Amino acid sequence: MNKISKGLILTLFLAGIGGCAGREHMQTDDGAPSGGPVIVNESVAAIEGEIIVKLKESASAAVTKAGIPDGRSGIDQIDHVLSELGTVKFERLFPECGRFEERTRKEGLHLWYVAEYDPGVPVSQVASLLSACRDIEIIEYSLPTVSAEYSADGLSCEAFSASGPVVRNELFPFNESVRTQRLQWHYNNTGTVGAIKTVMGADANVWPAWQLCTGNPDVIVAVIDQGVKYDHEDLKDNMWINSGEIPGNGIDDDGNGYVDDIYGYNFVDASGKITFSAENMHGTHVAGTVAAVNNNGIGVNGIAGGSGKGDGVKIMTLQTLGASESGSSGAGIGGQVRAMKYAADNGAVISQNSWSFSAGTISSTNWNRGVYSALTRAMEYFVKYAGMDENGNQEGPMAGGIVIFAAGNDKTDELNYPSADPVAVSVASISYLGTPASYTNYGTWVSMAAPGGDLSLNSTYGGVYSTSVAEDGSSSYASIQGTSMACPHVSGACALAVSYYYGAEKRKGLTCEMLRQALLSSTRPMDSYYPASHAGLMGVGTLDTYSLLRTIVRMADIPAQKVRAGETISVNLAEYLPSVQVLVYNVSSAGCIDISLSGGIMTIRGVAAGTVTVTVSDGTAIEKKFEVTVE
Numbered sequence: 001m002n003k004i005s006k007g008l009i010l011t012l013f014l015a016g017i018g019g020c021a022g023r024e025h026m027q028t029d030d031g032a033p034s035g036g037p038v039i040v041n042e043s044v045a046a047i048e049g050e051i052i053v054k055l056k057e058s059a060s061a062a063v064t065k066a067g068i069p070d071g072r073s074g075i076d077q078i079d080h081v082l083s084e085l086g087t088v089k090f091e092r093l094f095p096e097c098g099r100f101e102e103r104t105r106k107e108g109l110h111l112w113y114v115a116e117y118d119p120g121v122p123v124s125q126v127a128s129l130l131s132a133c134r135d136i137e138i139i140e141y142s143l144p145t146v147s148a149e150y151s152a153d154g155l156s157c158e159a160f161s162a163s164g165p166v167v168r169n170e171l172f173p174f175n176e177s178v179r180t181q182r183l184q185w186h187y188n189n190t191g192t193v194g195a196i197k198t199v200m201g202a203d204a205n206v207w208p209a210w211q212l213c214t215g216n217p218d219v220i221v222a223v224i225d226q227g228v229k230y231d232h233e234d235l236k237d238n239m240w241i242n243s244g245e246i247p248g249n250g251i252d253d254d255g256n257g258y259v260d261d262i263y264g265y266n267f268v269d270a271s272g273k274i275t276f277s278a279e280n281m282h283g284t285h286v287a288g289t290v291a292a293v294n295n296n297g298i299g300v301n302g303i304a305g306g307s308g309k310g311d312g313v314k315i316m317t318l319q320t321l322g323a324s325e326s327g328s329s330g331a332g333i334g335g336q337v338r339a340m341k342y343a344a345d346n347g348a349v350i351s352q353n354s355w356s357f358s359a360g361t362i363s364s365t366n367w368n369r370g371v372y373s374a375l376t377r378a379m380e381y382f383v384k385y386a387g388m389d390e391n392g393n394q395e396g397p398m399a400g401g402i403v404i405f406a407a408g409n410d411k412t413d414e415l416n417y418p419s420a421d422p423v424a425v426s427v428a429s430i431s432y433l434g435t436p437a438s439y440t441n442y443g444t445w446v447s448m449a450a451p452g453g454d455l456s457l458n459s460t461y462g463g464v465y466s467t468s469v470a471e472d473g474s475s476s477y478a479s480i481q482g483t484s485m486a487c488p489h490v491s492g493a494c495a496l497a498v499s500y501y502y503g504a505e506k507r508k509g510l511t512c513e514m515l516r517q518a519l520l521s522s523t524r525p526m527d528s529y530y531p532a533s534h535a536g537l538m539g540v541g542t543l544d545t546y547s548l549l550r551t552i553v554r555m556a557d558i559p560a561q562k563v564r565a566g567e568t569i570s571v572n573l574a575e576y577l578p579s580v581q582v583l584v585y586n587v588s589s590a591g592c593i594d595i596s597l598s599g600g601i602m603t604i605r606g607v608a609a610g611t612v613t614v615t616v617s618d619g620t621a622i623e624k625k626f627e628v629t630v631e
Contacts, residue, residue, distance in 0.1 A: 037136045039127055040370030043361055046141035047332045049119030051126050052093060052374055055111045059135035073113070078136065081129045086118035093334060093374060095257030099390040100345045107381055109341065111137070112374050114334045140373050142332040143362075145355045147225070147282045147321055147484055166201030170208045174295040174308070183465035183479065184301060185432050186451035186489065193432060193461040199529070202434035202542075204451055204489045206303055209496060209545040214294060215306040216499035218397050218506070219313040221290050221350045221491055222264075222343030224336065225283035227274040228317035230263045232284060233475040234299035234467050238291045238306065239263050240314035242346070245272075256345060264317035265342060267335035278476075280323050281469040285480055286354050287315045288467030289488040290495060299477055300466055303492030303545065304499060313495040316348050321355055333375055340378035340403075344386040349398040349498060349512070351382050352491035353418070354484035359410040359441060362417045379403050379423045383512055397502035400512030402519075404491050406483035413443035413537060420445040425516065428538050429486040431457055434529035436538060440483055448523050448539035452486030453479070464489075493545040494519060497552040514555040520621035522547040522578070540620065551578040558616070558626040563593070563606040565630055573616060574600045582619035588612045592630050606630040 037053075055063065055075075063074045071087040072079050082090060093112035097104055104110055117126065127139050168190045172181055185193045188207040191200035220240050230239045242262055244254030252259045260272030269275070276284055292300045295308030306312025318339035322330035331339075336355075343351055362370075370376065386401025387394055405419035407428045419426035419441075426445060429437040429452025436442060437454040453463035463479035464486075470476035494515060501510045523541030530538060558576045563569045574580050580600030587593065592610040596603045602616070609630050617623045 036131050037133075037139050038369065039131060039139045039141075040366060040373045041141040041143055041333070041362060042124070042127070042366070043141055043143055045144060045358075045361060046123045047144055048123060050114065050116050050142040050332060050334060051123060051130070052112065052114050052140040052142055052334060053130060053136050054108075054138035054140075054372075054374070055113065056135050056137045057108070057111065060111055062135075075133075075135050077133050078130070081133060082115060082117070085115075085121055085126060085129070087115055089114075089116040093337060094341050095338075097257045097345055098255035100256075100385075102390060103385060104341075107377070109377060109381065112337075112377075114142075138370075138373060140333065140370070142334055143357055144332060145321065145330060145336060145357060147355050147482075168200055168203075168207075170211070172207060173210050174301060175297050176294070176299070176301055180300055180465070183461065185461065186453065186464050187301065187303070189432055193458075196458055196461055198432040199434045201524070202430060202432050202451070202529070204303070204493060204542075205524070205544045205546045206493075209493075209549050210294075212546075212549050213496055213500035215291065215304040215312040215496060216397065216502055217306075217311060217314055218502060219304070219350070219495050219498050220316050220348040220396075221304075221313055221352055221495050222316045222318055222339070222348035223283055223287050223290070223352045223488075224318045224320055224339045224343070225286055225352070225354055226280045226321045227266060227276040227283055227319040228263070228287045228315060229276045229281070229284045229467070229469050229475070230274060230317060232288075232467055232469075234292045234296070235284070235287055235315065237293050237296075237310065238302070238312040238315055240316040240347075256342075258342065264319070265339070266319040267331040267339055268319055268322055274317050274319055276469050277473065278469050278471045281476075281478070282321065282354070282484065283317060283319070284469055285466045285478060286352065286484060286488045287317070288477075289464065289485065290352060290492040291315050292467050299475075303489065304495035313499060316343060316346065318342060337374045337378040340375075340382050344382040344401060347387075347396060349387045349396050349401045350491050350494050351379075351386075351401060351403045352488055353404060353424075354406045354482070354487045356406060356408045356416050356419055359408055359412050359414045359416040364415050364420075367415075367417050367421070375418060376421065376423070379418065379421065383423055386512070394508050397498050397506070398510045398512060398515065399508075402494055402512050402515055404487055404494065406487040407446050408441040409439040409482055409484075410441055411439055412441055414441075415443065415445055416441050425490065425519065426539070427483060427487045427490050429453070429481075429483045430526065430529075430538075430542060432462065433457065434526055434542075436530060436534045437481065437483075437486075439481070440486075442534050442537040444537060446537065446539040448490065448520060448541060448543060449526065450486040450489040450543040452483050452489075453481035455479070455481045490519070490543055493543055493548055496545060497548050500549045501552050501555075509556070510552070515552065517622045518551040518555050518578075519548055521618060522551040554578045555622075558624050560627040560629070561604065562629045562631060563604055565606040565608060568603055568605045571602045571604065572600065573602055576624060577616070577618050577622060579618050583616060584619060585614060585616045587614055593628055604628055
């Protein structure tokens, strides 16, 4: 049946079935829904043949009781629509997941379903039909996602002078080639790359960080992207392997809802088989920046790739991006949200995302209206539950997870989601001159910047050098540019920081909020390199991996204090904050204590019996609270 005839039938069906399709989704002037399901991510760019719905809580029991045969929900009113659409699949967006099923239901994620139907039917018409079904709460268009790799277009950046001395005189600790060291200027920029004059310190400052830590195999980074070449000569030893799964037996051995998921999962093909090629090497390139194996005498270095002794962090490959630039060959929102939750439930604590929707695809109004849409819920789930067991106890190297996104390559300050979501750390890109890369997005919504390269400055040395895939499928290396390349610098640095805090003694207590605060407070100011058009719009500064590691070990909580009325105690804040040069504080209520502050020493005098909360900030991103009880 062709598109025209199918569309005509559905038009008649829409007008004729009464209660299930007789009203349209209406909005008030401020965009709020006035009745019926909320429809989010409406777009002409939506993927045809797929739509996501969230059922009301009251409907979930009916689905569970009835079971779900192919293409059916078990709810008569919804099934009436699905049958007319030629639905071939209706299934839970987040599969049943064994020991994590209870928290999945607690968060309401069991209510989300994805339907696949005849792609000849316009998505808007499908949404209109479903919008009148009383058991549906949310209807979400599945949008295509694109990688944040950028092709050079000849644009150039003007260099700007910097203030403040920067020194790069550390010794390289590994045995990779001098050429590799030069090509990976983004780790340690000495002011020249080959014979090219660059800007000393326009880098991620990784070399001195390696003197403190090189990685930890207990730390898992989920690369949500194209498939990672898991047998790459410079990656294979740092790939995550699912020890609960038996390869190739066609059984979900560990009961996590996925079959044969050895290195991760292919959400594009709904298979445990990860695929990659020279045309589909984006995920492989990203993974190398995070955790290519160090000190093995071949290839490149990964920020958290270890010392060559099996001590690098692990890469979990979650394949969601397809080959086409439009993203139509990828997994869409359905695959992205499943991947995010899979990562949390299977041990990852860092979610690396070098992809986005195109800038302007989703407005801030629509994104905020869709705050309970599947993708935002999956991101929130990752932040809340990564590294935690089914009982809410920390079992990984960090309690909770951090979600890192590329800011995008549209050369605009227009909001770009999901990167602009407050849950995410959004990463813009700089060149080896410290300038904003010619392609990078920017804006008040950007969290920070990192080296992403700019091949318009130099086609050989200007990009980010990392692992790749050759035309014949063998291991290779390539220099590429993009916020896609900036983003894994931050993910790798975070993985290294978690490794350093956790250590060989497996120290617990690090939370995702502690990591986020340490990350954003340890950046290096770079505004003196930026043109006026970008001033204040590249985040709080540029990634400084060494500073991050020095900061993360100072992120322990300030313990509760007790003082007698009329007496004083002192707290040395330098033990808990990386810098005490600029400190601000406030007290939850007046009358119990008096505070004075000098040189990082806080003196607390008890005044009257009671308990108050003192909040201290270092003037950047770090904020700590502790209780003071006056006896």
